[in-house]
Amino acid sequence: xxxxxxxxxxxxxxxxxxxxxxxxxxxxxxxxxxxxxxxxxxxxxxxxxxxxxxxxxxxxxxxxxxxxxxxxxxxxxxxxxxxxxxxxxxxxxxxxxxxxxxxxxxxxxxxxxxxxxxxxxxxxxxxxxxxxxxxxxxxxxxxxxxxxxxxxxxxxxxxxxxxxxxxxxxxxxxxxxxxxxxxxxxxxxxxxxxxxxxxxxxxxxxxxxxxxxxxxxxxxxxxxxxxxxxxxxxxxxxxxxxxxxxxxxxxxxxxxxxxxxxxxxxxxxxxxxxxxxxxxxxxxxxxxxxxxxxxxxxxxxxxxxxxxxxxxxxxxxxxxxxxxxxxxxxxxxxxxxxxxxxxxxxxxxxxxxxxxxxxxxxxxxxxxxxxxxxxxxxxxxxxxxxxxxxxxxxxxxxxxxxxxxxxxxxxxxxxxxxxxxxxxxxxxxxxxxxxxxxxxxxxxxxxxxxxxxxxxxxxxxxxxxxxxxxxxxxxxxxxxxxxxxxxxxxxxxxxxxxxxxxxxxxxxxxxxxxxxxxxxxxxxxxxxxxxxxxxxxxxxxxxxxxxxxxxxxxxxxxxxxxxxxxxxxxxxxxxxxxxxxxxxxxxxxxxxxxxxxxxxxxxxxxxxxxxxxxxxxxxxxxxxxxxxxxxxxxxxxxxxxxxxxxxxxxxxxxxxxxxxxxxxxxxxxxxxxxxxxxxxxxxxxxxxxxxxxxxxxxxxxxxxxxxxxxxxxxxxxxxxxxxxxxxxxxxxxxxxxxxxxxxxxx
Ligand SMILES: Nc1nc2c(c(=O)[nH]1)N[C@H]1C(S)=C(S)[C@@H](COP(=O)(O)OP(=O)(O)OC[C@H]3O[C@@H](n4cnc5c(=O)[nH]c(N)nc54)[C@H](O)[C@@H]3O)O[C@H]1N2
Ligand SMILES: Nc1nc2c(c(=O)[nH]1)N[C@H]1C(S)=C(S)[C@@H](COP(=O)(O)OP(=O)(O)OC[C@H]3O[C@@H](n4cnc5c(=O)[nH]c(N)nc54)[C@H](O)[C@@H]3O)O[C@H]1N2
Ligand SMILES: [Mo]
Numbered sequence: 041x042x043x044x045x046x047x048x049x050x051x052x053x054x055x056x057x058x059x060x061x062x063x064x065x066x067x068x069x070x071x072x073x074x075x076x077x078x079x080x081x082x083x084x085x086x087x088x089x090x091x092x093x094x095x096x097x098x099x100x101x102x103x104x105x106x107x108x109x110x111x112x113x114x115x116x117x118x119x120x121x122x123x124x125x126x127x128x129x130x131x132x133x134x135x136x137x138x139x140x141x142x143x144x145x146x147x148x149x150x151x152x153x154x155x156x157x158x159x160x161x162x163x164x165x166x167x168x169x170x171x172x173x174x175x176x177x178x179x180x181x182x183x184x185x186x187x188x189x190x191x192x193x194x195x196x197x198x199x200x201x202x203x204x205x206x207x208x209x210x211x212x213x214x215x216x217x218x219x220x221x222x223x224x225x226x227x228x229x230x231x232x233x234x235x236x237x238x239x240x241x242x243x244x245x246x247x248x249x250x251x252x253x254x255x256x257x258x259x260x261x262x263x264x265x266x267x268x269x270x271x272x273x274x275x276x277x278x279x280x281x282x283x284x285x286x287x288x289x290x291x292x293x294x295x296x297x298x299x300x301x302x303x304x305x306x307x308x309x310x311x312x313x314x315x316x317x318x319x320x321x322x323x324x325x326x327x328x329x330x331x332x333x334x335x336x337x338x339x340x341x342x343x344x345x346x347x348x349x350x351x352x353x354x355x356x357x358x359x360x361x362x363x364x365x366x367x368x369x370x371x372x373x374x375x376x377x378x379x380x381x382x383x384x385x386x387x388x389x390x391x392x393x394x395x396x397x398x399x400x401x402x403x404x405x406x407x408x409x410x411x412x413x414x415x416x417x418x419x420x421x422x423x424x425x426x427x428x429x430x431x432x433x434x435x436x437x438x439x440x441x442x443x444x445x446x447x448x449x450x451x452x453x454x455x456x457x458x459x460x461x462x463x464x465x466x467x468x469x470x471x472x473x474x475x476x477x478x479x480x481x482x483x484x485x486x487x488x489x490x491x492x493x494x495x496x497x498x499x500x501x502x503x504x505x506x507x508x509x510x511x512x513x514x515x516x517x518x519x520x521x522x523x524x525x526x527x528x529x530x531x532x533x534x535x536x537x538x539x540x541x542x543x544x545x546x547x548x549x550x551x552x553x554x555x556x557x558x559x560x561x562x563x564x565x566x567x568x569x570x571x572x573x574x575x576x577x578x579x580x581x582x583x584x585x586x587x588x589x590x591x592x593x594x595x596x597x598x599x600x601x602x603x604x605x606x607x608x609x610x611x612x613x614x615x616x617x618x619x620x621x622x623x624x625x626x627x628x629x630x631x632x633x634x635x636x637x638x639x640x641x642x643x644x645x646x647x648x649x650x651x652x653x654x655x656x657x658x659x660x661x662x663x664x665x666x667x668x669x670x671x672x673x674x675x676x677x678x679x680x681x682x683x684x685x686x687x688x689x690x691x692x693x694x695x696x697x698x699x700x701x702x703x704x705x706x707x708x709x710x711x712x713x714x715x716x717x718x719x720x721x722x723x724x725x726x727x728x729x730x731x732x733x734x735x736x737x738x739x740x741x742x743x744x745x746x747x748x749x750x751x752x753x754x755x756x757x758x759x760x761x762x763x764x765x766x767x768x769x770x771x772x773x774x775x776x777x778x779x780x781x782x783x784x785x786x
Contacts, residue, residue: 056531062230110541157469192358197389206389215384223354281325303628348384381610406579
């Protein structure tokens with residue numbers, strides 16, 4: 041590399057990094073004799089610096105972790121056993137090509153499932169993008185659909201605003217006088233590298249911060265003026281109670297509603313009970329949410345009068361049964377209080393994102409690699425459960441499987457109403473078995489496959505089921521790019537060392553596989569990873585100086601003022617309609633009315649959630665399980681690293697009252713179970729979670745014993761594959777029970 045060595049032979053190289061962790065950070069990597077020996081935060085940057093979190097600090101331990109996959113492997117034991125033998129790259133590629141060709145010929149391309157990589161979010165080699173491109177050139181494959189994080193928020197933002205870029209930037213929160221963090225825990229989730237920094241400074245500036253979450257989190261402890269615990273999946277009821285207060289006390293910004301929105305009258309009639317005879321009073325909301333009516337009234341009055349106010353509509357309440365209604369309702373509340381398109385406000389649609397509002401920035405990128413058409417999508421009919429414009433026609437192809445339903449599709453195929461019978465599964469950059477419900481069903485389904493290929497870095501729950509494992513390179517062993525952030529930047533994730541063992545980068549593996557499959561390799565890819573970085577960063581003119589970018593690892597493009605979504609639409613509505621059919625903010629959506637689905641009504645409504653407190657199943661399983669993020673992991677990633685293991689214990693949080701009723705002591709090993717499975721996990725007995733709710737941290741590794749009891753404590757052993765009407769994942773809607781482990785059960 042270009043940097044000079046110091047006296048002890050150490051080169052210091054700057055590089056960005058990001059691992060779908062909610063942020064992006066910049067480091068000085070100390071490299072000696074071809075190894076990274078130390079990482080140091082890059083504090084040469086200007087403020088606000090892109091500083092790393094505990095996971096960023098551990099990247100060096102991850103790079104050289106002893107449990108990394110370093111060689112291609114072939115399965116020798118039963119699927120799921122994790123028994124493999126080392127083979128050469130030639131053998132691995134030949135076997136893969138032979139199997140894919142055989143399956144294609146015998147069953148057709150639709151019998152191959154692939155898609156949905158979320159483990160790496162980089163622009164050149166991430167998202168499992170390359171293997172998808174190769175398989176498209178190979179004649180196609182069955183693709184998946186559904187955004188794990190924010191399907192509900194995106195759908196709702198699209199209905200109300202016509203776009204999912206519906207958030208102000210976090211630096212704009214310095215202009216807010218009130219901030220409502222609704223299901224948002226940035227200490228753990230980062231959610232834009234400097235989000236926490238801005239929230240903290242906003243509070244120092246005098247903003248009042250209200251924090252709504254069933255758990256009293258670390259974010260609550262450092263940010264909140266008021267913590268409001270709420271029953272999971274009932275947030276929409278609280279929004280309705282707030283709307284009732286605002287309407288009956290005539291606090292709404294009627295001028296804003298008249299000028300910029302459609303259908304407020306219809307919504308008002310619903311809230312007041314004129315439509316269904318049920319007024320959505322704060323007392324009605326209290327029964328559902330567990331939040332006192334007086335508190336609901338106070339929050340409503342605060343939001344209607346302390347202006348500007350930013351209601352940050354977190355994506356996690358959207359990951360519940362009927363989660364889309366939450367985001368439709370908060371966006372409506374933002375309109376009622378006139379907090380849209382103004383400094384310090386917030387549209388409260390899809391409020392959170394590590395890289396949003398990506399599309400709203402004036403990024404001028406050079407063209408990235410194109411994925412190409414998928415013949416399997418094209419040939420199938422269109423599934424009309426989506427809004428036009430929300431997703432492309434291909435994404436609405438009937439051939440696609442919802443990410444929650446892959447195991448079901450493999451088990452039942454055409455006979456179960458799916459588009460094909462599935463024989464092969466190609467997995468890259470995603471850990472399905474662990475991260476998508478339900479693990480036991482996955483275990484059964486994967487036994488049925490004829491071929492399974494996994495690109496991985498570790499022997500994950502999913503990798504254990506593979507026939508062939510391709511060991512993939514880590515960041516710093518390949519070149520890549522990340523773009524985004526709460527103030528726009530390009531981050532260069534640099535190759536600074538050669539891949540360890542026989543690991544290869546995604547792009548290199550796919551080059552070889554394309555060749556083995558007899559595809560036109562030049563057509564697949566004609567550039568090195570560094571050339572792609574250069575083309576995307578410089579091709580549109582954003583990054584002016586390649587050498588400087590390479591040296592600093594980051595190119596930032598400060599905006600003159602913080603980004604405010606829909607500023608133009610609000611300041612000059614005649615010339616800037618909203619991109620909705622009516623050109624206005626759609627509190628009432630005709631598109632939805634035409635869809636005629638009672639559970640996707642034209643105005644936001646509250647529905648009693650399945651697996652919530654009013655579900656009869658609560659008699660059998662009395663606790664609502666939520667599955668929050670864990671500070672020391674990114675989903676399943678980083679979980680095995682000793683440095684991070686010291687930070688937190690992977691325990692279920694249970695309220696003292698619920699623990700006492702079950703005779704459970706703090707730190708005791710308990711079982712958590714429902715009809716879908718059972719996990720074993722230690723209990724943290726605490727007042728920091730609402731009674732009736734348990735928190736099982738997302739991302740723990742699924743480790744079934746011979747009775748299929750999950751000793752790893754993975755919440756997806758208990759989560760349901762049922763998705764909300766718009767397709768949102770429902771990881772925070774699951775009923776379960778907790779009990780002591782009997783002597784004979786240990
Ligand atoms: N219970 C529960 N489950 C959830 C959620 C929840 O809230 N609750 N949240 C959901 C959400 S929002 C998400 S985004 C998903 C995340 O689900 P996943 O994306 O499956 O989770 P990760 O563990 O981040 O990453 C998957 C794998 O990618 C691999 N990987 C990382 N980098 C690379 C690379 O460069 N190349 C290759 N080939 N592989 C790589 C990692 O080793 C890891 O095993 O989880 C979902 N699952
Ligand atoms: N450390 C860490 N950071 C991450 C990730 C990670 O795996 N680890 N993953 C990244 C990714 S891919 C994503 S999608 C984001 C996800 O980010 P989020 O979805 O915001 O993260 P969660 O921790 O699931 O939820 C945030 C808070 O919502 C609360 N909550 C749960 N259910 C409800 C509910 O029904 N109502 C209300 N009001 N609150 C509720 C939880 O207790 C939690 O404190 O995080 C990103 N950042
Ligand atoms: Mo996510």
